Amino acid sequence: NAGVTQTPKFRVLKTGQSMTLLCAQDMNHEYMYWYRQDPGMGLRLIHYSVGEGTTAKGEVPDGYNVSRLKKQNFLLGLESAAPSQTSVYFCASSSGDGTQYFGPGTRLLVL
Amino acid sequence: AQSVTQPDIHITVSEGASLELRCNYSYGATPYLFWYVQSPGQGLQLLLKYFSGDTLVQGIKGFEAEFKRSQSSFNLRKPSVHWSDAAEYFCAVIAGNNRKLIWGLGTSLAVNP
Numbered sequence: 001n002a003g004v005t006q007t008p009k010f011r012v013l014k015t016g017q018s019m020t021l022l023c024a025q026d027m028n029h030e031y032m033y034w035y036r037q038d039p040g041m042g043l044r045l046i047h048y049s050v051g052e053g054t055t056a057k058g059e060v061p062d063g064y065n066v067s068r069l070k071k072q073n074f075l076l077g078l079e080s081a082a083p084s085q086t087s088v089y090f091c092a093s094s095s096g097d098g099t100q101y102f103g104p105g106t107r108l109l110v111l
Numbered sequence: 112a113q114s115v116t117q118p119d120i121h122i123t124v125s126e127g128a129s130l131e132l133r134c135n136y137s138y139g140a141t142p143y144l145f146w147y148v149q150s151p152g153q154g155l156q157l158l159l160k161y162f163s164g165d166t167l168v169q170g171i172k173g174f175e176a177e178f179k180r181s182q183s184s185f186n187l188r189k190p191s192v193h194w195s196d197a198a199e200y201f202c203a204v205i206a207g208n209n210r211k212l213i214w215g216l217g218t219s220l221a222v223n224p
Contacts, residue, residue, distance in 0.1 A: 004154075031210050042216040043155075043201070050210075058211070090154060097162070098143050098205040100212060102154040 002026055004103035006091050012109045013081045021076040021106050023091030029101075031094040032074040033058075034066060036087040037105075043090070049074055081110045113138045113206045117215035124192050125223045132187040132218050134202030143205035144185040145212065146176055150198045158200075161185065172196070197222045 007022040023032065034046040045058030047066040055066045063085060065077045074093075078085060088107050092100040114137045124130055136142055143162050147155040159170025166178040176187045185202060199219050203212040 033211075040216070043214045045211060048211065092155075094210050096210075098210040098212070099145070099157060099160060100155075100210075101157070102147075104154045 004091055004093055004101050006089075006103035006106050008106060009104065010107045012111065013078075014111050015082060017081050018077070018079050019081065019108075020078075021089055021091075021108075023074045023076070023093075023103060024072055025074075025091075025093040025101070026072065027093060027095070027101065028071070029093035029095050030071070031100075032068065033092045033094070033100065034064070034074065034076045035090045035092065036060065036085075037090060038087050046076065046089075081108075083110045086110045113204060113213045115202050115204050115213050115215040117200075117202055117218050119218045120216070121219045121221070123221040123223060126194050127191050130187075130189045130192045130196070130220070132200050132202075132220070134185045134187065134215060135183050136185065136202075136204045136213075137183065138204050138206070138213075142185075144176075144178060145203045145205075146170065146174070146185070146187050147201045147203065148172075148198050149201065149217075155201065158187070192220075192222055194222045194224060196220060 004025045033048040035043045044060045049068040052071040067075045091103040094100045116135045145160045146158040149155045161168045161178045199217045201217045202215040
């Protein structure tokens with residue numbers, strides 16, 4: 001039981017490049033979330049999903065897209081990376097009681 | 112609107128000393144409350160949670176928290192801090208049926224030997 005895994009762990013992009021972050025969970029959770037964490041700003045919700053095939057915007061969705069084609073996977077895409085998207089990205093999943101379980105994070109540097 | 116406030120951005124304690132981290136929330140209904148810990152370079156780990164019942168909740172690593180409705184608080188405590196407790200601590204409250212969490216900005220804990 002791996003819990004929540006994230007791929008990749010670290011990535012460097014140039015401005016304008018695109019990439020996809022993959023989150024996978026093996027706990028059969030309905031809810032999944034993508035956050036970004038920046039110094040002094042805590043955790044900010046980017047997008048979330050309440051079930052397979054659904055997505056919704058969070059607090060800071062601009063510049064990101066997501067897809068939840070399979071229940072266990074939640075993908076976060078950056079179509080045209082900007083330096084402001086340099087951050088640590090966390091994925092989380094949750095069962096019905098709201099407790100969220102986090103992945104180890106992806107560190108993204110956009111030059 | 113729901114909100115979570117962690118008044119202390121940074122706290123330093125000596126190893127072996129007691130610890131209390133403050134968390135205040137604003138939420139109209141009965142809240143579901145959480146404390147998470149984040150060690151440097153790591154993801155967030157659940158320490159404890161409160162949904163209902165006994166207002167004193169025990170968690171992992173010797174931590175406990177007390178829900179006080181009258182004060183809208185959910186403070187985290189530990190009687191004797193260890194050097195390995197140095198980390199960032201986040202308080203959160205659940206908001207609505209979509210199970211989104213409202214997060215505090217965190218308290219950074221440093222432990223002096």
